[in-house]
Amino acid sequence: GIAGNERSSLRSLLMPQPPGYPNLQVLHEAPTIPLKSQTVICMFLVSLCPSAGTGILSSQPEENPHWWNANMVFIPYCSSDVWSGASSKSEKNEYAFMGALIIQEVIKELVGRGLSTAKVLLLAGSSAGGTGVLLNVDRVAEQLEEMGYQGIQVRGLADSGWFLDNKQYRRTDCIDTITCAPTEAIRRGIRYWNGIVPERCKLQFKEGEEWNCFFGYKIYPTLRCPVFVVQWLFDEAQLTVDNVHLTGQPVQEGQWLYIQNLGRELRNTLKDVTASFAPACLSHEIITRNHWTDIQVKGTSLPRALHCWDRSLHESNKNGKAPLKGCPIHLIDSCPWPHCNPSCPTIRDQFTGQEMNVIQFLMHMGFDVQKMAQQQGLEPSKLLGMLSSSN
Template structure:
C-alpha cells in the first residue's frame, strides 16, 4: 500500500480562488484563519494514567490531547474532536507509522492550531467558540478501535484503550458535568466518531444534550475503476491486524462480518444518538485511494482526473456521479430520522469542519444559503431540521475544490 495511507490526507500547502492546492511531497498542513487574526495555539497534554492501562500509541508512548477551556455561556459545554490521519493495515505500514506523529507522541507537535469548529472566535465559530474544545491525538492507526499487540514488531494496537483513557481523563477534568457535549472528527476521526457515538452518549447523564458530528467519515464499500474492492481489502486488513472487530457495533456484527461493519453505511442506521454526517459527494481521498488507486489504474488513465477534477473526461465524471448516487442511497434511511443531520455538498474536497475557509468564512461553501457551521449549529440546537443535499457537480460554484500538484 502507498505511504499516503499511512501519512493520512493532511498535506495542504496553498489556497486561492476557491481551489485548494496540495503537494504530496510536503508534510505540513495549513489552515486559513479568519481576517488575519493571530491563530489559537493549544498545548499538548499527555495522559499519564494511560501507561498503567497499557493505553499507548503504536510505539508504546503515551497518548495525548489538546484542551482549550470554555467560558461564559459555554463553560459547561464540550466538543471532543478525534484527530484523523488514515490507517495502517500491515506490519510494514504500521512500523513506518510509529516513526511519526500518527504513531508516537514523541513526534507530536507540542502545540497545534485550533480553527474551524475548534476556533475560539465568534466570527469564525459562532455556535461553539466558547465551549471547552478538545482534540484527541490519533496514534493507533485503527480509528481508536484496536486491541492487539505484535511482539515481534513492537507494535501496540491499543486504540480502544486510548479512547477509554482519554474519556476518563476528560470526565475527571470537568466533562462529567457537561450540559452539552458534541463528539466530532474528520476522516479516520470521522469514522471513529461514528463507531464511538453511542459509547460517548453513555458517559453522561440523561440530562446532558449529547450529539455527534462525523466529517468526511462516510467511506463507502465501493467498486474501484478496475472492478475490484480496494477499500474492502484494505479495511479487512486493518480490522484483522488490529483486532478491531470486537469493538465494532454489535447491532452490525450480529448480522454482518467485521469488515462490512467497518464501513459506516452498515452502521449509521442503528446509531441511537443524534448524528450529523458532513461529507463531499466527490470525496477526493476516496477518489485517490479507494476508487482509482494506482493498483487499480496501473496505466495512469485516471491520474490527471485524480489531480484535478477539471481534467476528468465524460466517462470518468459519469463514474463519479455513480459514486455520488451510491453515497446518497447509503444515507437515505439515515436522513429520514428527524434526530439526524445531513450536509452533502458537491465538492472535490475532504474534511470541511476543521478548516476555517470551509467551516465559516465570507466565501465558505453553501448549500442554498447555508454554510456548514450554520447547518451544524441549527441541527445541534434544534433550530431547524437539516437535510441538505447539493445538486450534482458542476452546479455548485461555492466549493473549495482540492487540486493536486506533484506525485499522486
C-alpha cells in the first residue's frame, strides 16, 4: 500500500470528456484547474466516449489504487490517423487528418489551465492511442521545452499499440482495414494522412520508409522520454490483421503454430523494453477496463508495476539509483499459448455469449492435449491439471 502523504503527491489526471460523465469536463468548457498534485496525465483512447470511470479513469481506490484522486484530460480520437496526421481539408482532400496537430493544440491549451505548474506529464493511450503515444511523446516534450517549460518531465504509457509488421497467416489483398496487412495499411495511411513521425526515428530509415516508425519495436530505441509498454502477447487486433480468427471453426494446426510463434515474436521485441507488462492472454486494451487490477504477470498487477515505474523514475531523478528492489517493472509472461496465465480476463463464445474456461476455450480451438503436453515435455494429466487451475 501507499502511505497517505505519498498518495497525495502521486498523480493529477486532467481528462476532459464528453458531457454526461460525472465530475469530468469537456476541454473547451473547463476552467483553469488547480492541480491536486504536480502530475498531469493526458489520455488518448480510440472510443469517443469511454466507460465513465473504469480502470485508470476510476475515482475508486479499490479499482485505481494509485491514481484514483487525479484530474483527467481525455482527448477523443476523431482523426482516424493514429494521432499522426497533419493534413487539412482542401479541394484535393475531402477529409482532414490532424491528429498530431490536435495534440499540439491540446498541450497549448492545458498550459494555460494548470499544466504549467506540473512536474510530470504522462501521455497515455490504448490501441491506436497507444501507438499515438509512441509517435508523440518526444514531440510533446520538445514542444514544452520550446515553450519554456523544461522542468516538466514527459512520459508515456502505451497500451495495446505495440504492433508487429509480420507476415499474415493468410495473405489477403488490401481492400479494407481488416484485410490489409499491417505494413501495407500504414504505408498507405501515412501518405493519405500526411503522417508525421519523430525526427530521430525518421533518420533511421530511407526516405519514403517513415512507416517503420509506427511499429513499437522500431521507434522505441529512438525515444528519449521514458515509456511504459503494456501489450497482450496475443493481441486480438494483431491477430485480426494477420487473418487469424479464433471463433467459430476449430483452428488448423498451422494456425495454432502461427499463434504460438506470434507470442514468441512479440515477447522477443519486448526484451529490451525497460518498463513493460505483457500477459499471455487473448485480448485487446486493458488500462480502461475494470478488471485491470486482476491481471498479474509473475505475481505483480499492472497498477503495482506502474507504481513501481513511477517510483523508480522519481528515485533515479533524485539520486541516480537503480530500479527499486522488490518493485518489478519488466514483466513478460513466459508460458506459450493464449490464456495460459491464470489471471487472464474471461473469454466468451462469440456466438452464444457463454463464458468459457481455459480448457473449453482451447478445446473450442481444436486443442490437442496429447500433442501439446508432448510439446511442453509434460504428462497430459499434469498439463490438464495446470489448465484446470487457470479456470
